[in-house]
Amino acid sequence: MPAMPATPVKQGFWKKSHHLDRMTLKGLVVAYLQYPAIILYLGLAAAAGGVWMWRPASAGQTLAAIAAAVILFPLVWYILHRWVLHSQWMWKHSLLASTWKRIHYDHHQDPNHLEVLFGSPANVVPTVAVATIPIGWAIGGVGGAAIAFATGMVTTCVNEFFHCIQHLSYRPKNRWLAAIKQRHMAHHFHDETGNFGITNFWWDTLFATRYDKVSDRAKSATVFNLGYTPEVADRYPHVARLSGGVEMRPPSQRHRRD
Numbered sequence: 001m002p003a004m005p006a007t008p009v010k011q012g013f014w015k016k017s018h019h020l021d022r023m024t025l026k027g028l029v030v031a032y033l034q035y036p037a038i039i040l041y042l043g044l045a046a047a048a049g050g051v052w053m054w055r056p057a058s059a060g061q062t063l064a065a066i067a068a069a070v071i072l073f074p075l076v077w078y079i080l081h082r083w084v085l086h087s088q089w090m091w092k093h094s095l096l097a098s099t100w101k102r103i104h105y106d107h108h109q110d111p112n113h114l115e116v117l118f119g120s121p122a123n124v125v126p127t128v129a130v131a132t133i134p135i136g137w138a139i140g141g142v143g144g145a146a147i148a149f150a151t152g153m154v155t156t157c158v159n160e161f162f163h164c165i166q167h168l169s170y171r172p173k174n175r176w177l178a179a180i181k182q183r184h185m186a187h188h189f190h191d192e193t194g195n196f197g198i199t200n201f202w203w204d205t206l207f208a209t210r211y212d213k214v215s216d217r218a219k220s221a222t223v224f225n226l227g228y229t230p231e232v233a234d235r236y237p238h239v240a241r242l243s244g245g246v247e248m249r250p251p252s253q254r255h256r257r258d
Contacts, residue, residue, distance in 0.1 A: 018114040020167035028164055031114060037121050038160065041153045044125065048150035057140030057147065065136040065144040069151035074200035076131045077159070081196040082209070088227055097238030099123065105239060108226055110251050111188040112167050118160060128152040162199045183212065189250075191220040224250055 018031055032038060057065065084090070090100035103123055106116045129149060136148025165177070166185065172178040180199055187195040194209040194217065195201065204210035211217055222229070225248060233240035240246050 019110075019112045020114055020117070020164060021112040021169040023114075023168060025165070025168060025170070028114075028168060032161060032164060035118060037118050037124070038157055040121055041124070041157050045150040045153035045157075048146045048153065051146035052143045052150065055142040055146070057143030061140030061144050062147050065139045065148040066151045068135050068139060069132045069148040070155060072131055072135065073152065073155045073159070074197060075203055076127070077198065077200075078196050078203035078207075080127070082207075086192065086196075086226060091228055091232070091239050092236045094238050097236075098242055101239045101242050105226055105228060105243075108188065108192065108224055109243075109247055112251070114164065114167075117163060117167065119156075124156060125153075128156055159198050166198070179212075183210070186211065186214050189223060190214045191217045192223045192226060193220065224248075 020028065023031070052062070056062070085100070085104040087100075090096040091105075099120075102120055106113070110116060129152075132148040132152035133145045136145035138144070139148070162177075162180070163184075165172075166181045172181055180197075180201070183195040183201060183204075184198065191211070191214075194211050195204055196209060197204050201210050225246065228239055228246065229248070230246045233246045
């Protein structure tokens with residue numbers, strides 16, 4: 001039985017489902033600035049900035065906390081993307097299967113579905129907090145923790161925006177943007193076991209998971225289902241129950257309902 005499309009967010013502008021391969025850059029900007037999760041992230045960043053103003057760290061501590069958050073972000077993302085989002089253990093547990101489905105399986109099932117592309121705040125905010133607040137606190141106490149968290153939330157918004165741009169149906173003129181788009185598209189449509197970065201591929205290079213040309217690797221049979229096949233679903237049915245089945249066809253061959 002084919003999997004049902006992910007359920008779109010039903011509020012305001014988002015009563016209609018949006019697909020990036022059908023959108024312009026202007027349309028994306030409008031959608032992005034109205035998306036509830038992005039508004040929440042920016043609000044949290046502003047609130048954390050307010051805490052920093054109330055209990056400021058020194059200039060040196062503030063800059064160090066910001067730098068630490070910026071440097072940590074691509075490493076944390078790489079670790080989570082490679083060993084959690086592309087894991088084969090989350091779907092085995094009923095308590096984790098729905099989270100894995102929402103935060104990554106649905107995105108690979110339909111990579112251009114905008115509502116699915118955005119991460120879930122219930123997962124994103126605690127992750128950013130855990131990754132930034134302790135090191136910020138160690139560097140500059142309350143002020144350091146606040147500015148590190150604010151930096152993490154802003155960096156998340158920047159990362160999400162470039163992630164969206166990578167799925168737009170256009171060829172960037174900027175060489176850097178064209179390169180990161182090419183790598184990310186290869187991750188989604190050729191071989192999902194590499195190119196785990198979004199805007200930063202330092203860690204892919206270090207761990208030998210970066211590839212710049214699809215000719216460097218064989219086409220993966222699991223690029224859209226992440227290894228969650230009908231055979232796997234027979235043994236671990238949680239995701240299949242939530243999805244209405246297991247979809248094996250690429251997005252271009254499916255009947256998409258808006």
